[in-house]
Amino acid sequence: MNRAVIFSGLLSATVAIFLVDGYKGLYPDPRTHTTDVLVQTNALLAQVALASNSTLIPVVNLQPFHPPGTAITVNTLWSLSLVTSVLSALLAMMVQDWLGNSMRNEARPAAETIERYAMKRLHAYTAFERYGVDQLATLTIGLVHLAVIFFLVGLSIHLSPVHSTPAIAVATLSATAALLYIVASALPLFDPKCPYHTPLSCLLSAIVYGSITLTACIILYVVNARAAVQSWMANKRVSIRDLDPRQILAYLKTPISSARILRPLLGGILRRKSSEELDQIVDRAFELPADETLVAGRALAYLSTRTRAHLVKSPDAARYFARCVLSMDQDGVPEFFVNLRNNRSAMAKLAVAFQHVETTLAAEGSIRLLQMLLSADNPADLLTQARSNQDARWRHMAPILETFPAFAQQVGQQCVQALRQRDSTLHAAVASLRWTLIFSLGNIQGYPYRPEHPGFKARNNIRSLLTSLNLVHSLSMCKVSSDDHENLDDLFKDVAIDPRLELGSRNALSLLMVVNDCGWGPGAWQKPDEAYTPKGAPGMWDWCRLFGLKGPVKEHAPSDCLRDLMEKTRFKTHMPSVTDFAGLGPAEFDKIVADRLLDLSTIVDLKASAAAEAGEECEGCRHHHLLAKRPLQIHSCALSSTSSFSTDTESSDSGRDDSKPLIGPASLSAALSDKRRPAGPAERRRSFGPPAM
Known part of the structure; x- marks a missing residue:
């Protein structure tokens, strides 16, 4: 508001200077008036001197003064600009005073209870909203913008009689600025995230959404009236309350939010949806879009440059980001994790997230964090991995690998608690991590069985992680066939066998066993890899x-x-x-x-x-x-x-009719x-x- 007052003062001074010179066009020029008087006086003297002469000298008739139309228009516009700028400054000072009075009363008296003080502050803020004090700031800025428009239009008209070149230059620049202003004001209508909000945006929103809401209300009232008449005819009873429009017209009080509801709601009514389906339509209208719950692209770049140090030091923040905020199919997320994985100090600090796991959410977040670190890639990183046969992916993973056996034990304890609560989310995360490791085996070319062979480190680390998980009683994988290996080390020692088939099938069966214990309810087990593996990568059910x-x-x-x-x-x-x-x-x-x-x-x-x-x-x-x-x-x-x-096997449910x-x-x-x-x-x-x- 202080800036609005300052700008209004500067604009008022500028307009006043131009107005002092421009108002002269509303009066006759004194020099022209003196000349006309002298001409008329000379004509009268000549008439007296030649009174005896029969030749008549025409008398000069002075025409009354009429100011030109351009002068009237220019002075009107500049006067309006001056008055508008002064009023905006006055309104800004008044709003500051009202807000200042409220802030001065924010201190709680010692004798007043917290509850009473909180209620008093709540009523004060609701009063501000009820009387529109929060919208006066926008009105103040709008008045300043209107004053600028009046001044520029008047300046263009003022210069046109003087010379065409400056008039065209000023008019062109003013028109370009006006066009950009209108475009910037209209952009929020198409993209609510656009920051280019202006006072004109509020006016355009009121017109557009108000028209949509009014049209929808009329159609909705007609549909409601038709349904009411049909109800009267069916019940043979007339109720005028069914035609009360106040409930529908209440949408007009908030046209912007009402427009989001009425459009899908009206479509559902016209399609004869049930009341439960209409309630779902209304709920979906207020849900936050999926892409707004995730961070990606420029937003992730902004956060990574400003909060990366806190992210790698705080295990809770890292877990929360991996579990709820980031998605591998969003732009910029794989590159973010690739950069973390290639940073030695960052990986050493991230190891803290795998040391103390006290809740199921913390365990899930740590698992998802490790899964994203292992599966992330980009075009440049793929070339590096191909040259090293995937060893480069594990270059700085030593701090996490050292803590992983103890981490797996803690995850197993949390899985016990989760299964007792019939929650399969954590088990789905473990199965998804296993799948990431299993699928990574296929990226290793050949069978590197010596430490000096490229790919040996990657294969050995994958084996170590899978074995650590399988050694935990609550995380061990079930067998699918009778000849599956009891010890995973024996499976990896056999050069001729591709371990991915046995590992993938046992991983799938283990998750199905957990879901069976949880009652087959819907949950993360249906798509356990969604958002945690690169876009287009196969999931564990594949x-x-x-x-x-x-x-x-x-x-x-x-x-x-x-x-x-x-x-x-x-x-x-x-x-x-x-x-x-x-x-x-x-x-x-x-x-x-x-x-x-x-x-x-x-x-x-x-x-x-x-x-x-x-x-x-x-x-x-x-x-x-x-x-x-x-x-x-x-x-x-x-x-x-x-x-x-076989066919003659008895069903476990003796009461079931096998014929059905x-x-x-x-x-x-x-x-x-x-x-x-x-x-x-x-x-x-x-x-x-x-x-x-």
């Missing part, structure tokens, strides 16, 4: 498409974990072309779970007898029982040899839409390398 076996023979019996899960979900293979799957809720969840189980069924022979393998429960399944605090037989891998998935389909035809066809090729054991020993996309 393991079968990337590493699935190809061949006509499946000789490995399923593990007891997989058998138990399929029995609980009533997944059966009575015939090669029929899949029976128990409904878990909405049809989309049926299809999701069915697809996941179909993927697992492609690498094992579900009809093979498990008698030879039965007898001991696998580590992953046993720990799921302990975490869920359920009886051990719920996910028991030590099932009797008679438990199989567990899912409808639509869900069944959707589950079978993705054909899986049969698998064979020969492919288990294929050459190791990047997956065929």
Whole structure:
């Protein structure tokens, strides 16, 4: 407001100078008037001197003075400019005084309670809003802008009779400024984030949104009246209250916010949506867009240059950014993590985020932070990784690798608490991190088995992280087939085997076991990698498409974990072309779970007898029982040899009518839409390398 007062004073002085000279055009020129009087006097003297002469001398008639139209217009505009600038300065001083009175009363008296003081301040601020004091600042700036417009228009008109060149120059520059001002004022209508708000923007918003709201209110009232008449005819009772327009006209009080609601709401009414669907439409109208909840691009560059030191030093801030604020498919986020990963000091400070994990949210944030650090890349970094066979990715990861075993133990403790609360979010984050490590194995060319070989560091670090996670009881992976490795080190020692198939399938099964314990509710398990892996990268549920076996023979019996899960979900293979799957809720969840189980069924022979393998429960399944605090037989891998998935197998639910389909035809066809090729054991020993996309 102080700047508005100063500018108004300077503008008033400038306009006054021009006005002092311009008002003279409203009066006759004294020199011209004197000349006219002298001419008339000479004419009269000559008439007297020649009175005897019969020749008549014409008398000079003086015309009354009429100021030119340009002078009237110029003086009017400049006078309005002067008055407007003075009024804006006066209004600014008054607003300052009103706000100053309020601020002087902000100190709480010693005898006044906090509650009473808070209520008094609340009423004072609501009074400011009710009387529009908060909008007077915009009005003050608008008056100053209007004064400038009056002055420039008057100046252009004033110069036109004098000379065309300065008049055209001033008019051109003024018109260009006016055009830019109008464009800047209109931009917030198209982009609410645009900072170019002017007093004209408020006027344009009121006109545009007011027109939209008024039109929508009229249409809505007509629809409401039509529905009311139909209700009268159906109930044979007339209620005038149904035609009361006050409820609809209340939208006109806030046209900007009402326009966001009325447009989708009116569309839903015209499409005959239910009341629940209309409530959802209204809720979505007030939801923050997804892209506004994330930080990317220039906003991330701004934050990284100003808060990077705090981010790498504060574990809570780093976890929160990774979990809620950043997304790998947003512009600039991969480059941000690549820069962090290539900075030795930053990585040493980030290791603090993996030392003390006391809540499930902290554990999830740390896991997501590590996942983003490992998966981030950009074109320049890809060239570096290719030359080093992925070793450069782990160049400065030593501080985090040293703390990871203890970190995995803490994550396991938090997973216990999360599973007891039937929350699978943290387990989904762990499974997603495992998938990032599994997929990274495919980027390593060949099998580097010596420390001097490029890629040895990357492979060894990936093995170390996966092993550390699997050594934690609550994080150990369930077996999919009967011949899966108990020790992951043995899996990595076999040069001829691509470990990604076994790791990917076991990772998927382990997450499905947790989700089963949590009741198959919707959550992060459906898309665990979304926003945490580079854009376009495959997710953990794509393991079968990337590493699935190809061949006509499946000789490995399923593990007891997989058998138990399929029995609980009533997944059966009575015939090669029929899949029976128990409904878990909405049809989309049926299809999701069915697809996941179909993927697992492609690498094992579900009809093979498990008698030879039965007898001991696998580590992953046993720990799921302990975490869920359920009886051990719920996910028991030590099932009797008679438990199989043949046609004559008895359902665990004795009261279920097997003649009725567990899912409808639509869900069944959707589950079978993705054909899986049969698998064979020969492919288990294929050459190791990047997956065929």
